[in-house]
Amino acid sequence: MNADTAPRGRLTGKAIVVTGAGRGLGAAYARLAAAEGASVIVNDVDGGAAASIGAEIGAICDDSDIATWEGAGRLIETCRSAYGRIDGLVNNAGIFHLAHPREQDPAEFRRMIEVNLLGTAYCGLHAIRAMLDQPGGGSVVNVTSGSQAGSAAMGAYGASKGGVASLTYCWAADLAGTAVRVNAVSPNAHTRMADTFERYLGERARGQNVGKPPATNAPAVVYLLSDAAAGIHGQVVRVDGDELSLMTHPGxxxxxxxxxxxxxxxxxxxxxxxxxxxxxxxxxxxxxxxxxxxxxxxxxx
Structure with missing residues (x-):
């Protein structure tokens, strides 16, 4: 099979940034994006983790702190400098802590908002501006959570992810009629977050997302990044094991x-x-x- 007849991946020729891609869900998204032909920027504040995934999939690694405007801008510019454009952004980076309102640490609350919500907003704003100025536009995929609908001990985390969902809806309204699309995914997987949830809640959370590896969520993300999803805009896609569904918007x-x-x-x-x-x-x-x-x-x- 020569190069002209070899099957093309769904992301061939596209430059994609994945934040928080040093492990877990982010690493799964980066791996499949690369396997589908994308040139990938693997971002993680843990530079060693980013370098490991980058070496595995042949991607550029980046350790910018996306919770700052400057760090987010540096990350998006890294992609543009390396590949001449940015076609896709997966806003996956996030941190997770559990606390009852009586015990909530205000500094911990603030940090979750800074990373999960502001980090998503900052990267998205830099990326959207770049996408609007380039031929062909691009796709932003935010990562939200079912915790936005209410979950015990997740006031700070749920608030940050509810904000991400609202950003998705508002940016989609702003960008209607342009070549830039904004959607979100609400993934489910057995990750370090699920382990933390189990330790905190005990028997009430036993078996959290068991049998749902991070990789099961990656196809939906790659689809939303691809040209095949050109007509999908302003949606929150939920992946839960063998189920794929759309979340309802607030109404x-x-x-x-x-x-x-x-x-x-x-x-x-x-x-x-x-x-x-x-x-x-x-x-x-x-x-x-x-x-x-x-x-x-x-x-x-």
Whole structure:
């Protein structure tokens, strides 16, 4: 088979940056991107881990701290200097700590926001500006989490990942009609994060994501980076073992209760009569399918 007839990977010719790619999910994304033909920048503040993955897949490694505007800019410029452009960014870098509100360390809370949310925002802003200025645009894939829907001991982490989801929706609205796409993935895998979750919650979290290796999440990320996903924009794709689905966007639970003028007494009456029993569940739930069936077990109204 010569070069003209050899099968092309889905990312052949593309320059892709993956943050937090020294291990776990980020390493899985970088490996598959490289296997699908991309020129990859492996970013991780652990320079040794980044170098190891970089050597394995033939990628350039980078240890910029993406939680700073300058570090994020340096990372994106590394890609542009090496390859002349940036076609894809996977905003994977993140840190994880668990704490009940009584025990939450404010410095720890701040650091999670800085890395998980601001790091995503800073890298995304630098990348989007570069993509808008180059022919062909590009694709940004953010990494969020089901914890944004509510999970015990994850106030800081869930807030950071909820912010990432909101960034995805807002940037998608900003970039509608351009050649730059923004989507997100909500992955599930047995990683160091799952081990930490088990240690903290004990039996309540035993077996967290067992049998779900990081690599099972990578195909969805590579697809979103590829030209095949040209029509996909502003979506959060959830991967959970053998399931692939879309997360619903925040919305208004209908029907609304109407009143010509709201008073405290009228609001109380609305809850007494209707709204209290329609409170939305915490955590990730399956909602209503296209046929109006409640996937948690009951027929949808």
């Amino acid at each position: 208004v639970a209908m029907p609304a209760v109407r009143m010509p003028a709201w008073t405290v007494a009228a609001v109380a009456a609305a809850f007494d009569d209707e709204l209290a029993r329609r409170q939305q569940p915490l955590g990730v739930h399956r909602g209503i399918d296209m046929n109006g069936v409640d996937m948690n077990g009951a027929a949808g109204a």
